[in-house]
Structures are given as C-alpha cells and as structure tokens.
Amino acid sequence: MSVSDQPVAGDSRERGESNSGWLSSVDHKQIAVSYLAAMTGTFLLGITLAMFMRTELLAPTQLLGDGATFKQMLSMHGLIMVFCCVLPGIPAVLGNFILPLMLGRGNLAVPRLNLWSLRLYLIGVGSFILAAITGAVDTGWELAPPYISSGTAPLILIGIGMHAIGLHLVFTGLNFILTIFAHRRGAASWFEMSFFSWSLFITSILQLIVAPILASLGLVLIVELGGSGLFDPSKGGDPMTWQRLFWFFGHPAIFIALIPSIGVVGEIFSTFARKQLHAPRTTVVSLFIFALLGLLGWGSHLITGGLSAVDSTIFSAMALFVMVPAAVLLVNLLATLVGGALSLKTPLLYAIAFLVQASIGGLGAIFLGSLATSEQLAGTLFETACFHYLLVGGAMTAFLAGIHYWWPIIFGRLYSETKGRAAAALIFAGINITFFSGYLLGLARVFPDQNIYPVTAVPLQWIAGFGALLLCGGLLIVLLYLLSSLLTGRGSETNLWEATSAEWRNR
Amino acid sequence: MGGLTDLFAQNATGGDQLFRLLLLLGLISIFALILAVDIIIWRYRRSEPSQKGRPTAGGPGLSAVAAIGASILAITIFYFGFKPFISGQVPPAGALEISVHADTTAWRYTYANGYISEQLHLPSEEPVSLSITAETETRRFAIPALNVNRKAIPGHIGSVWFEPAQVGYFSMNDIHPVTELADSSSADYVVVHEPGRFAGWLLAANDPLATMTPVEAGPIFIQRFGCAQCHSIDGVRLVGPSFKDAFGGNRLFTNGETISADSTYLVQSILSPAERIVSGFEPVMPSFTGQIDERQAAAIVAFIKSISVSKEEK
Numbered sequence: 001m002s003v004s005d006q007p008v009a010g011d012s013r014e015r016g017e018s019n020s021g022w023l024s025s026v027d028h029k030q031i032a033v034s035y036l037a038a039m040t041g042t043f044l045l046g047i048t049l050a051m052f053m054r055t056e057l058l059a060p061t062q063l064l065g066d067g068a069t070f071k072q073m074l075s076m077h078g079l080i081m082v083f084c085c086v087l088p089g090i091p092a093v094l095g096n097f098i099l100p101l102m103l104g105r106g107n108l109a110v111p112r113l114n115l116w117s118l119r120l121y122l123i124g125v126g127s128f129i130l131a132a133i134t135g136a137v138d139t140g141w142e143l144a145p146p147y148i149s150s151g152t153a154p155l156i157l158i159g160i161g162m163h164a165i166g167l168h169l170v171f172t173g174l175n176f177i178l179t180i181f182a183h184r185r186g187a188a189s190w191f192e193m194s195f196f197s198w199s200l201f202i203t204s205i206l207q208l209i210v211a212p213i214l215a216s217l218g219l220v221l222i223v224e225l226g227g228s229g230l231f232d233p234s235k236g237g238d239p240m241t242w243q244r245l246f247w248f249f250g251h252p253a254i255f256i257a258l259i260p261s262i263g264v265v266g267e268i269f270s271t272f273a274r275k276q277l278h279a280p281r282t283t284v285v286s287l288f289i290f291a292l293l294g295l296l297g298w299g300s301h302l303i304t305g306g307l308s309a310v311d312s313t314i315f316s317a318m319a320l321f322v323m324v325p326a327a328v329l330l331v332n333l334l335a336t337l338v339g340g341a342l343s344l345k346t347p348l349l350y351a352i353a354f355l356v357q358a359s360i361g362g363l364g365a366i367f368l369g370s371l372a373t374s375e376q377l378a379g380t381l382f383e384t385a386c387f388h389y390l391l392v393g394g395a396m397t398a399f400l401a402g403i404h405y406w407w408p409i410i411f412g413r414l415y416s417e418t419k420g421r422a423a424a425a426l427i428f429a430g431i432n433i434t435f436f437s438g439y440l441l442g443l444a445r446v447f448p449d450q451n452i453y454p455v456t457a458v459p460l461q462w463i464a465g466f467g468a469l470l471l472c473g474g475l476l477i478v479l480l481y482l483l484s485s486l487l488t489g490r491g492s493e494t495n496l497w498e499a500t501s502a503e504w505r506n507r
Numbered sequence: 508m509g510g511l512t513d514l515f516a517q518n519a520t521g522g523d524q525l526f527r528l529l530l531l532l533g534l535i536s537i538f539a540l541i542l543a544v545d546i547i548i549w550r551y552r553r554s555e556p557s558q559k560g561r562p563t564a565g566g567p568g569l570s571a572v573a574a575i576g577a578s579i580l581a582i583t584i585f586y587f588g589f590k591p592f593i594s595g596q597v598p599p600a601g602a603l604e605i606s607v608h609a610d611t612t613a614w615r616y617t618y619a620n621g622y623i624s625e626q627l628h629l630p631s632e633e634p635v636s637l638s639i640t641a642e643t644e645t646r647r648f649a650i651p652a653l654n655v656n657r658k659a660i661p662g663h664i665g666s667v668w669f670e671p672a673q674v675g676y677f678s679m680n681d682i683h684p685v686t687e688l689a690d691s692s693s694a695d696y697v698v699v700h701e702p703g704r705f706a707g708w709l710l711a712a713n714d715p716l717a718t719m720t721p722v723e724a725g726p727i728f729i730q731r732f733g734c735a736q737c738h739s740i741d742g743v744r745l746v747g748p749s750f751k752d753a754f755g756g757n758r759l760f761t762n763g764e765t766i767s768a769d770s771t772y773l774v775q776s777i778l779s780p781a782e783r784i785v786s787g788f789e790p791v792m793p794s795f796t797g798q799i800d801e802r803q804a805a806a807i808v809a810f811i812k813s814i815s816v817s818k819e820e821k
Contacts, residue, residue, distance in 0.1 A: 305658025
C-alpha cells in the first residue's frame, strides 16, 4: 500500500511514528484511512436507520413501530449522518490525505493536532452510536427543546458527541489553515494553489467560525438537562434561543459540506476534460462569497416560527442571494467541460451527477428562502428533500467522486471501472427517484416526522422507497468492489488519469 | 400523488402566484441543465486517447453574466415572496380573532366571546386572524388546504391571517379535500361554516344553557367570566365572599343596610356589584352588565344555590 511505500518527509519524529499503531500515528495518510474506516461504519448505521424508516413509510398507518419509535429513528439518522458523516466527510478523509500532497508537503502543519482531531472524532462517533443504542431521543437533528420525552442519558451522550465533533472541526480547520499558510511561506503564490486546496481553506475558515458554537451547544445541552431552564419558558427561558444558536451553526453546516464538494468536483472536471478550471480566480472568489452568504442566512430556517417580520425579510434576502455565487460556480464548472476532451470515467460521472443534483437542491432552497413559499413549505418533506438533494445528491456524491478519483493514490490499487459506472448510474437514479418524490410529497404537505400519513401519498412513498432501494444497492456495490480492490486489486499506474495536479504528478 | 395539481387548484393569492412562477422556473432550469450537460458530454467526449482540451482558462465574462442574471432573478423572487408575506403580517381591521393554544395533547381555540373549543371553527369569506402559542412543547400548527403552516412556540405568540374561501371540513394533516368523515367533531378537522352561519354557530356553542340545566351550566360561566379568581366554591375567603353558602340568610352591607340574599339580590350583585358592598369587603368587583346576560347570571345563581345550605327564596 502506498501508505508504507511513500517516502515520508517532515521531521524525524514524524517519520519515526509513521509506522506506529493506527490510533497513535500522526501520519496524515494513516489518519485519513482511519477516518474513512470509521466513517464508513457510521454511514452504514445511518443508512440502516433510513431503510427502516422507508420500510415503515410503505404503509400510511403504523407498520413496524409506533410514532415515537419512528421519531427516534429519524432523530438518530439525522444526528449520525450530519455530525459523523456529512460535516467531517471530505475534509477529514480526502482533505487529510490529499492536501499535503497537493501542497508538496510531508504532512499537515501540526501532525499531533491532527491525531487529536481523529481521536475527538472517534469519541464523537462513539457517543452518537452509544446514544443510538441506549435509546430514546426524539428531538430531530435540531435537538429542539424541551427534552421531555427523550431520555437524559442518550441526550448527555449526544451533548458529549456534539462537543467532540465541534472540537474536531475546529482542530481540523485550524490545521488546514496553518498548513496552507506554511505552504504560502514557501513562496508559492495564492493562485497557484489547487482549487481543492482553496475549497478546504474556505471550509476551514467557516469551521473556525461556527464549529465552536456546535461544541458549546453540546455542553449547553448537558447543562440544560441539569435543569438550567435556559430554554424553558416556565423557568424564564426561551426555546427560540436554542433555535437561533443551533441554526447559526446548522445553516453554515450545509455550506461546510458543499464547499469542499465543489472543490473535489472542480479538480475532477479539470482532470477528465484535460483543461484548466474555467476562470479560476473568479471561481475562488465566488466560493468565498458563497461561504459568506452561508454564514448570514441562518434565520431563514425560522421564518414560520419565532422571527420578527423584519428579521425574516433580511434572512430571506441573504438566503436568496446565495443564488448569485452559486450560479457563477455552476456556469464556471460547466464551462470547464466545454471545449474539453471528456473521458467519462466513474469519478467524472459522479462529479456531473453532483452538479445536477446540487442544482436541484439549490432550486428547492429558493422555495424555502423566499418568504411567501417558505411559510407554506417549512417543515414539510420539501425541506427534507431539499437538504437531502444538497447533502446526499451533493456532498455524498462528491465524496464518492473524490474517493474514486484518488483511490489509486490512497490505496495504490485499481477498482473495476465497469462496476464503478454501473453503481454510479444506480446511485444517480436512486437519489433522484427518492428525493424528487420527497419534493412532490412536500408540495402535498406531507411532514417527515410522522409515520402516519394521508392515503393519497402512498404511491409517492412507494416510489421513494424504490429509489432508496436502488441507492442502497448502488452503495453496497461500491463498498464491495472497493473492498475487493483493496484485497485483490491490480496496482495503479503512477498518474492514472494523466492529471496535471501535484498529488498525481509527484507520485 | 396530486400535490402539484392541488397547488394549482388553490386560490390565486400572492404566495400561490410565486409558487407557480418558481415551479415553472425550477422545472425549466432542471431540464435546461440536464440538456446542457447531455449536449456537452456528447459534443466534447474524448475521441482519441491523446486528445487535449482547449488550453485557455477563460475569463470572468461568463461569471459576470451569470452573476447579473442571478441577481435579477434573486431580486425578483425576493420581491414576489416579500409582498404577500408583508401584507400577510397585519390582518385587516375587523378580522375575526381566535387564539390558538397548544397543550401537550390537544389544541384549545378561544373565540372573541370567551368560548373555548377543541375543534377549530371558522367563518368563510371573512378574514380570520389566529394568534398561536404553546404550553410546554413547540408544536406544528398546520391546515395544509388553507395554506396555514406555523409553529406554536412556548412563550411566543405567532400570528397568521387568512380568508377561508371554501366551506366544509379541512384536515390538519392532509391537503386533499375531506371526502369521508368518520367523526365530524374530531379535533383533526377544521370546520369552515357557510357564509353568515358562523356567528350563529358560535352563539349556540357558547350557550351551555341550550343543552344543560342552569345548575350544570353555572360552573362553566364562573370559569368563563373569571369569577373564580375572587370567589371560591369551597368556603375559602378570597378577595370576595365564597360562593359556598352565599345563598340565603341576611347580608349586612357597608351602608348599614341588611337584605336577604335571595336570587334577585345575587343577580343584581353580579350585574351591578358596586350598589351594595358586603361589610368587610372592598368595592373592587367590576360591573358585568352587558357581559353576562340575565340567563347566565341566573345559571350562576342557581349553581350558588345548589352549594348553599339554605334553598329558601324569601
């Protein structure tokens, strides 16, 4: 494997530790692979919960369990997927492995901090999984107070998990920023930096701003369970305080997931079109503006409850103007393909799927950002479908694109291209069938937090269930052929895709 | 299915126009994007292994066009979303006010005359203004077919106003018209009365005397008009005398007069309490003339009589 084949640069201490155990190694490659293993396991748990819910939703009445059980599965699915997979995802696995290689460095700037990021992540994942095992949390992933019908012990575990993941995001973000600054000191010009590195840089800044809030909210949750009454009106508290703080983190979280995704897709487009990214400087600036507006739009989640008309208006404007940098990013990515020499390999298929799906998610977000329509659709399956288009159709698809693109670098082996393309097609169909049905169900005002729904919604729920099955099947195929590539895959050529970026050229 | 068609069947308020505009734009954009991607893939696919893409990176011109186009679109969509939202903030003068309160298990609707129901009743072709709050837990308050979707939040009062256009029953969790109704008094259904019929319904619903004896109806009025804040029914002295054993016997007043506490006196002391103040109490009770009618006052007195030892009218 390339982990041991690679000559490791950096100081002697780092070299000395690169072959030590997986949970004590400070080698960025070993850490990235640890993240990948832990994340895959957690992701499978999240998917299992989702499939239980999809099965329950095949009938408009109670099928597998009661409404309370359904809400608990919904909550744990959301918490596990958002905090353990979507948010850390691309930076932790791909960023960790690839960023130092792109910058031509032996490791991240502070390798020991990186190891602590991993440990915190594992503590976080462990807490969330323990919470799922110990039981009742029915708050949804927003963890909205009051916590009457949820068990105290699992909520404390979730508080610990949020704190750990929050710190993980801070440490990782800080480390990436320091690494990029250190690289900058090496006299490279800012705009010589690859697009993926830029996207990680911008994501890291966003993480440094909002992840401390996530970490704090984890502790605040535990304090509230002790009876502080911060969010309890009967004790002079206000449930809206939690909502505001949570969405101040929760809205940018979507951007933390999307920005590195755009970075991955930009790299892949450029490589597989054998062409430079279109208007690279403007694209990077747009990515910055995209992040900034992401930071300012958090109140758009509260239009139907608790915000004044003036606040709602301001946040609606912020949420809608995300359209501007998003449109620039979309046309520049598309224009990268125009005039290229496209080779439709698996990574490019995923990257194109990302572009289409993230756009459909973005169009849905316009409905939710605009005041009059948001009033009607907030909280319905339309909202759920929208962020699933952005996070599954967007972030997860980009992760798959990236893992297929850099797999030969990470593990030094090839996977089956045929199976890769077939699985990509299945996953594309699955995502769109499932979540477009979600949009339509949302327009018919079906809500996601109930296992009992109008009989008229049955056909669409079945279609969504079928889509989820395709999606699951596709993901299973990916898991199987990647595992078999690890065990029996052929060794990869040095620069498999004939890419021009440093991580490939310097292999 | 049917979510889309149902949306188009709604009344064309500002929000619905925006809905149609956005649905149309959204679908066009999706098709345009997929078409563009297909054309690009077909046109620029690699024909030979050594083929390279264009060497130029491209300037910011395309970005500028996209930014300007998206800005115009963003401003337009914002405006069409803002207009109906703002006009929806302030209900028209004379709108019927109903306060909506979420308990942990049920909804409680309080109408202007103090009547409280667990099922929401609305007039048609009249503006209705709802103020919405919750007891302990944030709950969703939705009537999909009437485009109502709000959160009931403890400690906050949300508001929404609208004009029900159609008459009938509307589900609180289904946008589709109600075709079969298992239980018309179920709290899951909102009732919209025919034009002009709502006031009559409210009056009748408001009048427990239509279905109950005066003694049974008394406590409902005592609760509704807030009598219990100052008068106990178990003999405990609060701000005013207890209702227990208030009937019968003689009363000494602050003006030195003594009168027998019969029905006539008790009704009078409800409607115009300031005329005679029982010795030992402060003259703090407001007049209920115009708020409590004579039948209601009589029902309260009948109840007082039922919890008093003496039943003799003098």
